[in-house]
Amino acid sequence: MSTMTSEDAFLACIDRHFCNEHPHMLRGRGDDCCELACPPRMTLSTDLFMQDTHFRLSYFSAADIGHKALAVNISDIAAAGARPLGFSMGLMVPEKQPGPHRLTGAFWDSLFDGMAQLARSHGMALTGGDLTRAGTFGLCVTVWGGPCGDAPFLRRTGCRPGDAVFLAGEAGLARTGLMALEAMGAEAAGEYPHAVAAHLRPVPLVRSGQRLAALQGARPQSRITLMDLSDGLARDLPRLFAAGEGTCGASLVLPDASLHPDVRRWAAEQGTDAAVHAFCGGEDYALLGTCAPEAVADVIEAAACDGVPVRVLGTVHGEPVVMLNGVPVTGGGFDHFSG
Amino acid sequence: MSTMTSEDAFLACIDRHFCNEHPHMLRGRGDDCCELACPPRMTLSTDLFMQDTHFRLSYFSAADIGHKALAVNISDIAAAGARPLGFSMGLMVPEKQPGPHRLTGAFWDSLFDGMAQLARSHGMALTGGDLTRAGTFGLCVTVWGGPCGDAPFLRRTGCRPGDAVFLAGEAGLARTGLMALEAMGAEAAGEYPHAVAAHLRPVPLVRSGQRLAALQGARPQSRITLMDLSDGLARDLPRLFAAGEGTCGASLVLPDASLHPDVRRWAAEQGTDAAVHAFCGGEDYALLGTCAPEAVADVIEAAACDGVPVRVLGTVHGEPVVMLNGVPVTGGGFDHFSG
Structure with a gap:
């Protein structure tokens, strides 16, 4: 043609x-x-x-x-x-x-x-x-x-201190793919296949979202909030907390072992901290949310389908600060208009 | 700022x-x-x-x-x-x-x-x-x-030979404004104020459309079809007829007196035929439609509100040809990709 x-x-x-x-x-x-x-x-x-x-x-x-x-x-x-x-x-x-x-x-x-x-x-x-x-x-x-059946739509609003912060999907994997592609061109696919695939072909976590909505519909006390992780944890977490009840922040733990091997290997080769690299990564199209502490096990079970990893990152607190692995982190993420 | x-x-x-x-x-x-x-x-x-x-x-x-x-x-x-x-x-x-x-x-x-x-x-x-x-x-x-009340949505499909072709709004006025602006820049607004306004600030004929839908709802035998005149009669009429029942075309009359004075003056100054100029003009965002011949008076009354001119352009016939003022016209109009 x-x-x-x-x-x-x-x-x-x-x-x-x-x-x-x-x-x-x-x-x-x-x-x-x-x-x-x-x-x-x-x-x-x-x-x-x-x-x-x-x-x-x-x-x-x-x-x-x-x-x-x-x-x-x-x-x-x-x-x-x-x-x-x-x-x-x-x-x-x-x-x-x-x-x-x-x-x-x-x-x-x-x-x-x-x-x-x-x-x-x-x-x-x-x-x-x-x-x-x-x-x-x-x-x-x-x-x-x-709506999926009679489930409600989920929103990003309403987290409160004491709620658990959870992530369904990978953090930093797509950014690793982007950086590898920018550095190596199409050959990056051989070196970092999962990271490159995450950047080129993101898989929207529709079933995880629907199962979380169904859970929230069946048990409103689960208090699930949810948003699309598109601009990186560093930028999207403050949005989630800004939509919370009162002042919210969180202490988060992102151990290296919880990161995708492609992320860890890229960070090691670049000599950067893997958790910080993952924390700043955008375009993961993972699902970031919070829930009542009693609902954590159900939330993990609901979101974890089709092999999607789900993990608790930490707990919402009442200070306007985000701590990552014990260190306060500010700003970062991606804004098309600044920086 | x-x-x-x-x-x-x-x-x-x-x-x-x-x-x-x-x-x-x-x-x-x-x-x-x-x-x-x-x-x-x-x-x-x-x-x-x-x-x-x-x-x-x-x-x-x-x-x-x-x-x-x-x-x-x-x-x-x-x-x-x-x-x-x-x-x-x-x-x-x-x-x-x-x-x-x-x-x-x-x-x-x-x-x-x-x-x-x-x-x-x-x-x-x-x-x-x-x-x-x-x-x-x-x-x-x-x-x-x-929907507006319990009126149906109107579509462009279903005209048939014998139906009247009508136009609510101006033909060629916005094109006149575009050509004047391209030739004279912003000063065109002084010379061709209505034409320039038609190009810069088109007024969507929402009320005319709604009143036609209400008429069609009340009297389905009106058989009203309607489309947005965005690419010019030369290009949009064949689309209307292609959506008709069987082969459709039309003999249309567009007398100079029916055209806006800005259109006539521009055509005179350019030495072109005003009707052909109007026929080829795009971006009028007028409403072009057909109706059963018995419904013409009601259609005109319904569409003519807020000072919108409504006129019958001619009659649908069963030949795949569009005649304008007695002359067969083909093609023209605007395609972003060809020409």
Whole structure:
């Protein structure tokens, strides 16, 4: 297939990959709006995924881009403990691609294939979107979901001193992959396969989120709060505590043994502290939350499915300070606009 | 206010302009997802609005950009005859702005103000979104709506030979404004005030759409189809007819007297045919539709509110040809990818 030369060629390619019928979609792509059959409550989130801000063409395959653009959005639905239903997409196609990376028809075919495989695995409908030439290559995806059975949606609000802080998924693994890819290019995949996969193909923890929501629905005294770990513990923990009741902070323990071997090996080779490296790492798309101390065992059992590691990181206290392995840690994390 | 230097400064600016409470929004901005109280059926649409593809900084004010980025989306909701409820936004902030246009804090303040005024006038909630540095300045807006009372959503499908083709709003006025702005810069506003306003500040015809949906609900035999006239009659009419029952085309009459004086004057000065110019014009965000011939008077009465001109352009026939003022017209319109 040659380079896409018309909007119709793009739309035909999208139609080949995404079914235009879905129980949630009363009217699909092809009109000004889609029409959706909606549950009484929905969750919705929008994320941008832009070249050279969020991905590089030098080591992301087209299918990786399609996968991750949707995965980072689904992760927000996972953090609500919701069931993904559908998504729409704004696709910015660069006028001409600088450098050696030509965006051919085969490229787009593969991008939509990577996205469609993930959408199918979650039973999601692509309801429509927009397509335009732009100065930058990127995608803007809006995803929504409904409740899973009669479970409530989870929120990040409401932790209090004494609650346990828990993490489902890895900390710092995706950052290790990013740093290895930036340092070594695509060859990093041979050296740090899990870290590279975590950066290129994050797996949103939808089932863990849903099982936590079900637990919270069955036992409200579990007091589960949950958020998507997208910008690193250093940046996301203060957000979780800022949404707590009164002043909150925590003393956390992140022993080296709890970190992924790829994280430990990278830190050792760089001569940096593995826990601090993991603490600052972004884009893990893990689930970070708190719960009542009595609920810890149930929370671990609920979140730990499909091989997802779940661990308690520490306890919420009433001081506005986060301690990591006995040392106060401040700031860090990732802000697109500062630093 | 100085240039925005942090994500928090952007979010604070957004919070100043957009209320974070709304009956439709059970949980607003500040979590991974918003939570929405949804009617059983919703319509949803996504549009990109990108610098130098959709707007120029040389003659769009910040408030114009904020207004139009949302207006073009609301127009899709209008075409469904729906009631706008909420929207989310992906905002791409350029690393550094080339040329003389510095995007200061005051710029963003004004952009959000222009957008917030339009959102308020339709009672819409901004539920969240994403914000990132990118190579290009642009916005991706997803908007959704619910039914207006017990009216059905309108669609573009189902016209048939014998139906009347109607237009609510102007044809070619926004294109005239675009061409005048491209030729004369911001000074065009003095020469072609209505045309320039139509390009910079399109008014989505929400009430016209809703009144047409109500009419269709009350009298299903009206057989109203409706779409958003965004890419020009030359390009959008074939889409309307492609969604018809069997082969459809039309013989249309667009007398000069039916065109806006700004359109006629521009065409005269350029030495072009005013009707052809209007026929090819995009971005009018008018409403284009068909109805049963018996329903024409009711359709005109329903769509003509708030001073919106409504006229019958002609009749659907069973040949795959569009005639304009007796001459077959083909192709034209606007495709970002070809030509």
